[in-house]
Every structure is written in C-alpha cells, then in structure tokens.
Amino acid sequence: MIDPSWYTQLTLEDDAYDVTEEVTFEGDYIFQLMGQQVVMQVEFIQAIDNEEEIEHLTAPSIEQQQIWEHYIEHSEYIQQHVLQIVFEHYQKIEERYRQAWQIDPQDPATIQERDQSIPYITQPEQLKAYITLQGFLIKETSAEATYYLNFHCTWDTEHGLGVKVVDHQPVHVSTFYTAYDID
Numbered sequence: 001m002i003d004p005s006w007y008t009q010l011t012l013e014d015d016a017y018d019v020t021e022e023v024t025f026e027g028d029y030i031f032q033l034m035g036q037q038v039v040m041q042v043e044f045i046q047a048i049d050n051e052e053e054i055e056h057l058t059a060p061s062i063e064q065q066q067i068w069e070h071y072i073e074h075s076e077y078i079q080q081h082v083l084q085i086v087f088e089h090y091q092k093i094e095e096r097y098r099q100a101w102q103i104d105p106q107d108p109a110t111i112q113e114r115d116q117s118i119p120y121i122t123q124p125e126q127l128k129a130y131i132t133l134q135g136f137l138i139k140e141t142s143a144e145a146t147y148y149l150n151f152h153c154t155w156d157t158e159h160g161l162g163v164k165v166v167d168h169q170p171v172h173v174s175t176f177y178t179a180y181d182i183d
Contacts, residue, residue: 002069007059010044022047022140025060029136033075034128041135067145070168071136077181079133080124080150080165082149082170086131087124089173090155094118098153099125118155130154150176 010027025044030037044060058064071078101114119130135150144166151161160176 002065002072004038004133007065010042010059012054021049023054023057025057029072030068031072031075033133034079038133043135043137044068045137045139047140061140064140067138068136070145071147074168077127078165078168078170082165083124083127085170085173086127086151086161086163090121090127094121094155116154117157129146134160 005024006027006029010025013024013026022045025046027042028039029042030039032038044064046057046061046064048054048057060068097118098114101118102110103114104110119126121127121130130153132152133149134152136147137150138147145168146164148165149163149165151163151169153161156175162174163170164172164174164178
C-alpha cells in the first residue's frame, strides 16, 4: 500500500499550462521489481479548464491514484506481460538494428559492442538485462485505465522504449515518445 502522504510530496509542474492546458504532478518512486530496486519517475498529467484550478490542486485525481496503486500492487504480474510484448517487438526490430550498426571489419571490438547492445535474445526473461524501467506516465483518466511505461534499452539509447498499457495489459510497444502518439 502506498503511503497517502507520497502524493502530497509530488511536485506540481504548472509552467506548461499556457501552452498545453495541462499540469503535471511528478516525483520519483522507489520500489522492488523483479528482484531489483527501481527508481522510477512518475508523472500524473491533468487537464484543467483555467489557470485558477491550479490553486486548488493538491494531488493527482482519485482515479489516477487508484490506477497507480493497482500498478504497484500488481507490478510483478504486469511486468511479465510487458516483457512478453517487448520480446515480441524486439524479435521484429532486432535485425534492422543489427544491420544499422556500423561495424569496422578491422576492429572485432565493434562486433562485440554491437552484440552487447543488440543481443540475440530467445526468451523474454533475457530482456531484463537490457531494459531498465525509468518512468510511469498517466494522463487524465478515461473509461479505460491507460498509462505508459518508459524504459531505457541498450539497442536504442537515444529513443528508448515505451509501452502503452490499457486496463493493466500492455497493448503497444514503440520508442519512448512515439508510444504516446497512438492515442
């Protein structure tokens, strides 16, 4: 169970209101996941109608809190499904990334470096060594519980990895930012 005071310790980022008409509660959350300590940046995004509403915001919405708490309570189970969908995605993109890697035939270290960054993976569990959960983002709630998990991954350190989750089931994998573009 999450200590309710954690929500009040989040930072309210309202500087972007003029441009996006959204505000964000954000902060770091530390927990154990799959045997590792994870420090994850958490963002709760809320749409507001006017700037005066900002003064009355003290925490994410109740719906956002419930979705977040469900994720934390069931994160081990959810992450198993996330690993499976990321594995399926990786199987589709691996060869393309390997071909794009610049190999110097005179330097065998470049092949080894490529193989460490874009490994041959045959089981979803192997991905744990190559991805790191970094973020959780939940926009204003809808009929479905929708949120995004953001990962650092060794094969695309610039764009990362994003997973869209609906009703606690991963439904789409892409790079860190483009996963949000499918709404």
